[in-house]
Each structure stands twice: as C-alpha cells, then as structure tokens.
Amino acid sequence: MNGKTHIIWSLALGVLVAAFAHASAIMTAQLLLIAFVAGLLPDIDHPKSTFGHWFKAVNYGVKHRGFMHSIWAIILLTFIWWKLFSPENLFLIVGVSAYTLHLLLDTITPSGVCWLYPVGRISGPIKSDGILSFVVLILGIVLFAIAILFSFSLQLHIF
Numbered sequence: 001m002n003g004k005t006h007i008i009w010s011l012a013l014g015v016l017v018a019a020f021a022h023a024s025a026i027m028t029a030q031l032l033l034i035a036f037v038a039g040l041l042p043d044i045d046h047p048k049s050t051f052g053h054w055f056k057a058v059n060y061g062v063k064h065r066g067f068m069h070s071i072w073a074i075i076l077l078t079f080i081w082w083k084l085f086s087p088e089n090l091f092l093i094v095g096v097s098a099y100t101l102h103l104l105l106d107t108i109t110p111s112g113v114c115w116l117y118p119v120g121r122i123s124g125p126i127k128s129d130g131i132l133s134f135v136v137l138i139l140g141i142v143l144f145a146i147a148i149l150f151s152f153s154l155q156l157h158i159f
C-alpha cells in the first residue's frame with residue numbers, strides 16, 4: 001500500500017483514540033505525530049519510503065516486507081515503546097495500533113505480509129497502484145473525516 005494511504009488511515013486511528021480518550025489538544029497533537037510515525041515506520045525497510053530514504057535499510061541487509069513487517073517487529077516495538085512511553089499508555093496504544101494497521105493494509109496487496117517471518121505470508125488482490133487501492137485511500141479519507149466529526153461531536157457533547 002502506498003504512503004498516502006498509510007498516513008490517512010493512521011491519522012484517522014489517532015483521531016479516534018484521542019477522541020475516545022478525551023485527549024487535550026496537545027495530547028491529540030502528540031498522538032497524531034506518533035500515529036504518523038508508527039504508520040510509516042514498517043516501510044523503513046524500503047529505500048524509497050519516507051524513513052527508509054534516510055535509514056538505507058538495504059545497506060544493512062534488511063529485506064523489504066521482511067522482519068519489519070512481522071508480528072516479531074510488533075512484539076519488539078511494543079516492548080521498546082512500553083519502556084519509552086510508560087506510564088503514558090495512550091502513546092503505546094496508538095503506536096502499536098498504527099504499526100499493526102500498516103501491516104494489515106499491506107496484507108491485502110499481492111506482495112502481502114509475512115506475519116510470522118520468515119514464514120506465514122498472507123496476501124490479497126489489491127495492487128498498490130490499482131483502482132481498488134484508490135478506493136482504500138478514499139475509505140481512509142472518509143474514516144478520517146468521520147473521526148474528526150466524531151471528535152468534535154464529543155467535545156460539543158452531541159453524543
């Protein structure tokens with residue numbers, strides 16, 4: 001899945017978590033930043049991705065959609081973020097959720113994801129540059145808009 005799709009779905013997730021947690025404006029901004037970074041982080045293993053461009057994973061022998069796109073990376077990062085963010089568990093929840101969401105979105109593409117790297121590849125039919133990928137992006141935008149409206153409605157005590 002492409003970067004724009006990962007970003008919009010991650011931000012929608014961040015807005016929803018912030019809304020349900022009745023987060024302050026500063027906390028919401030922090031959660032959105034974490035959602036943004038965590039939602040793009042798995043692709044650090046791709047040399048042309050946002051973070052991979054700096055990291056140059058291929059120089060370290062890291063395979064694209066290998067370890068960084070597996071349950072093992074989720075477990076490792078959960079442990080690291082637990083140490084970093086504890087006791088602020090909202091950061092942990094958004095970070096792990098956005099990272100996992102990235103893997104779920106990649107799973108529906110033909111390349112798929114090796115959840116139990118190096119085995120257990122699961123894939124789907126949605127090509128990253130196809131019309132269905134565009135539909136997933138639009139769904140993410142709609143979800144983001146709903147999340148924003150839901151967030152405002154909670155602040156105005158509509159629900």
Ligand SMILES: [Zn+2]
Pocket residue numbers: 001042043069102106
């Ligand atoms: Zn990816």
